[in-house]
Amino acid sequence: MEKVGIGLLGYGTVGSGVGRLLQANAEAIRLATGKQVELRRVLEKNPDRAALVPQGVAVTADFDDVVSDPEIHIVVELIGGIEPARTFQLAALKAGKAVVTANKQLLSQHGAELLQAAQDAHTFLRFEASAVGAVPVIKVLRESLAAAEVTSIMGIVNGTTNYILSAMADTGAEYAPTLKKAQELGFAEADPSEDVGGKDAAAKMAILASIAFHSRVRLGDVEYQGIESITDADVAHGKSLGLVPKLLGVAKLLDGRMNVRVYPCFIPNEHPLAGVSGAYNAVFLESDSFDKLMLFGPGAGGTPTASAVIGDVISIVNTAPGGFIRNCGCYKDLGFYPDAEVVSRFYLRLHVADEPGVLAKVAGLFGEEGVSMRSMLQTGQEEAAELVLVLHPVKEAAFLRALERIAALSVVRATPSFIRVEGDYAG
Amino acid sequence: MEKVGIGLLGYGTVGSGVGRLLQANAEAIRLATGKQVELRRVLEKNPDRAALVPQGVAVTADFDDVVSDPEIHIVVELIGGIEPARTFQLAALKAGKAVVTANKQLLSQHGAELLQAAQDAHTFLRFEASAVGAVPVIKVLRESLAAAEVTSIMGIVNGTTNYILSAMADTGAEYAPTLKKAQELGFAEADPSEDVGGKDAAAKMAILASIAFHSRVRLGDVEYQGIESITDADVAHGKSLGLVPKLLGVAKLLDGRMNVRVYPCFIPNEHPLAGVSGAYNAVFLESDSFDKLMLFGPGAGGTPTASAVIGDVISIVNTAPGGFIRNCGCYKDLGFYPDAEVVSRFYLRLHVADEPGVLAKVAGLFGEEGVSMRSMLQTGQEEAAELVLVLHPVKEAAFLRALERIAALSVVRATPSFIRVEGDYAG
Numbered sequence: 001m002e003k004v005g006i007g008l009l010g011y012g013t014v015g016s017g018v019g020r021l022l023q024a025n026a027e028a029i030r031l032a033t034g035k036q037v038e039l040r041r042v043l044e045k046n047p048d049r050a051a052l053v054p055q056g057v058a059v060t061a062d063f064d065d066v067v068s069d070p071e072i073h074i075v076v077e078l079i080g081g082i083e084p085a086r087t088f089q090l091a092a093l094k095a096g097k098a099v100v101t102a103n104k105q106l107l108s109q110h111g112a113e114l115l116q117a118a119q120d121a122h123t124f125l126r127f128e129a130s131a132v133g134a135v136p137v138i139k140v141l142r143e144s145l146a147a148a149e150v151t152s153i154m155g156i157v158n159g160t161t162n163y164i165l166s167a168m169a170d171t172g173a174e175y176a177p178t179l180k181k182a183q184e185l186g187f188a189e190a191d192p193s194e195d196v197g198g199k200d201a202a203a204k205m206a207i208l209a210s211i212a213f214h215s216r217v218r219l220g221d222v223e224y225q226g227i228e229s230i231t232d233a234d235v236a237h238g239k240s241l242g243l244v245p246k247l248l249g250v251a252k253l254l255d256g257r258m259n260v261r262v263y264p265c266f267i268p269n270e271h272p273l274a275g276v277s278g279a280y281n282a283v284f285l286e287s288d289s290f291d292k293l294m295l296f297g298p299g300a301g302g303t304p305t306a307s308a309v310i311g312d313v314i315s316i317v318n319t320a321p322g323g324f325i326r327n328c329g330c331y332k333d334l335g336f337y338p339d340a341e342v343v344s345r346f347y348l349r350l351h352v353a354d355e356p357g358v359l360a361k362v363a364g365l366f367g368e369e370g371v372s373m374r375s376m377l378q379t380g381q382e383e384a385a386e387l388v389l390v391l392h393p394v395k396e397a398a399f400l401r402a403l404e405r406i407a408a409l410s411v412v413r414a415t416p417s418f419i420r421v422e423g424d425y426a427g
Numbered sequence: 428m429e430k431v432g433i434g435l436l437g438y439g440t441v442g443s444g445v446g447r448l449l450q451a452n453a454e455a456i457r458l459a460t461g462k463q464v465e466l467r468r469v470l471e472k473n474p475d476r477a478a479l480v481p482q483g484v485a486v487t488a489d490f491d492d493v494v495s496d497p498e499i500h501i502v503v504e505l506i507g508g509i510e511p512a513r514t515f516q517l518a519a520l521k522a523g524k525a526v527v528t529a530n531k532q533l534l535s536q537h538g539a540e541l542l543q544a545a546q547d548a549h550t551f552l553r554f555e556a557s558a559v560g561a562v563p564v565i566k567v568l569r570e571s572l573a574a575a576e577v578t579s580i581m582g583i584v585n586g587t588t589n590y591i592l593s594a595m596a597d598t599g600a601e602y603a604p605t606l607k608k609a610q611e612l613g614f615a616e617a618d619p620s621e622d623v624g625g626k627d628a629a630a631k632m633a634i635l636a637s638i639a640f641h642s643r644v645r646l647g648d649v650e651y652q653g654i655e656s657i658t659d660a661d662v663a664h665g666k667s668l669g670l671v672p673k674l675l676g677v678a679k680l681l682d683g684r685m686n687v688r689v690y691p692c693f694i695p696n697e698h699p700l701a702g703v704s705g706a707y708n709a710v711f712l713e714s715d716s717f718d719k720l721m722l723f724g725p726g727a728g729g730t731p732t733a734s735a736v737i738g739d740v741i742s743i744v745n746t747a748p749g750g751f752i753r754n755c756g757c758y759k760d761l762g763f764y765p766d767a768e769v770v771s772r773f774y775l776r777l778h779v780a781d782e783p784g785v786l787a788k789v790a791g792l793f794g795e796e797g798v799s800m801r802s803m804l805q806t807g808q809e810e811a812a813e814l815v816l817v818l819h820p821v822k823e824a825a826f827l828r829a830l831e832r833i834a835a836l837s838v839v840r841a842t843p844s845f846i847r848v849e850g851d852y853a854g
Contacts, residue, residue: 028576296719307572
């Protein structure tokens, strides 16, 4: 039986998961490919990790040992970060080896260069595990939906923020103590800034939007905003309106251009994404061809991510030689749709003076900018008086113009807090 | 550019959808495959349908015109039913053509024969659209999760029953008028028996279980039960317990054997499947490798199903020649796990005499069979007195033995109604 050799760069949580799955599921992989896929070499400098590599597999601290091994056909890069991962991937591709990676930082910043290198060498670059862990959304987008024009992607693509927002909605607690608890439970890193600030989600959305829209989207093209400013008051008001808070990656195709952003928003209880709670991830896709599709699953974790890596390995073994990789030459160049022109629904909370005529002033300014209100709730009194508004869909520029004028009103006591509402809100 | 010719059998709703998508998305398909995929011939005897075939595509009433055309590489069978679809597929495969089909009846009854024919001819048989419409669950199972041992599949795989049960839960209406309304709205067929009786779901589960467990499951191996006996009273009681009714296909791997069934059941509100309402479908998978994954989308409809067919076509064009098809020789033969041994949770509603000691009698009989109760609710009085019980997980045989004895009690007024509870019920 034909053998396919694997070289694995990095034997940390995901790497050792790949090593374990390759051994434990050797028979299943043989059934799935008709070939014997075997781990030949591992690049790992850390002796504690190196000690975990199965017997019979060579361990090295020198990348050249991997790239120069003619019996290694696929290099799996699980080191993470930009360098030396980038140099290693480029060298492996140049040597004609296929590359599988989970490296979202690298893909979202240097994806074009790497895909070009794969194309030039007539080989493969696969990166399912870089987006939504075990959820095979890249494969589905690239293969099952290749002929469908995807018009919208909404993704819960960061488990840490989803865990925190779910917990805030369940318990009514504030952001800071909820983050602390998430850290204690291992659902948030000691330095959670890339997660809670939205950058992790932005990198994943850059990758997903590139694949879905067949156009280049880099991390730098994705504007992102985190969940740090979501308050328990907003979460509670949302609940009373039938809305749950989520950090969403939203990528839309509007008039043939792309708008890709990450922001906290409210979605209706009835929306399929609303039920995706805790550390789970999900991607919700829309298209005229297939209506709506959602994929849900664990977005992180050693074994689920390793499972996605194995899926890519199998996919490479089963793909036609010279088979298609959606690559440099085949990309469209769609350009970006300006945020200001995007039509959105908004939730808005205003801390106001408890006096007559406040609502009239706010409504008046909104009216002048063509913004109309869908619902209004006035709560508290005196110093705690608040106006909670949900607006009809409106161009963001008009909303922000009106908001600036409203914030300047003397009856408005603090910086207004607003949250977009995604999904079809009928409440 | 290399051309790939398509022969299409049947130009009804799905067939014309395929014709339309092949034309409308020609550029996207070229990007996805590097080849020019074109519709060459359509087999369609109905003149009204034949008139819809695009100009330049030959229409014929003779299958031989299709199978003998050397420039047709892929035959798409959308006639449905067993014959002549079976004969056509076998002839196409024997002629070395790849076959794509949406025919769940044929696949779930003659899948082994067809897959063997594909293997013998070193060609492909693909049938994504036969299971869950646009939801690419077969591809995900066969490729992304090929190395993961799937241990459980729970599927909402019939849109008609999901629409009816969702509507009953929303409105509190009874089954019969809800079915009638579903028929008026086009969500149920004039003869809905295969849908509401569970046979349609059983055929789809046979296909999904075969792929997931790498073992043969035929329609005849799947015991199925429909939703006709679900009452508004059960739905209402379920609601008060935090449970929603669903017709589920449930396939489990238990001690290395398979148990594949279709039955109405309750699932907790918090379960991801609970939010799948209306005519949507979803498949929920569990495995040690990836924890939980769910795929959600439209289970039927001309364009979504056509989109799945196109996905299969692209997949064939992109798969290595002689590339792997999970086929005859590669199947395990797992055998079936007896229903009686399966451990399930049960909801049970008893119409009882309104007199003291009824609960004690019921509890006593359950106790003798080792069945313990988790919660109890007594409602109504006199002729309408009811006991609603939720039991702790129990072997089905023990439950059914106890139930038989309880049904025979003089204080039990009517045939007891029971419903399984799936998903982790903590309520």
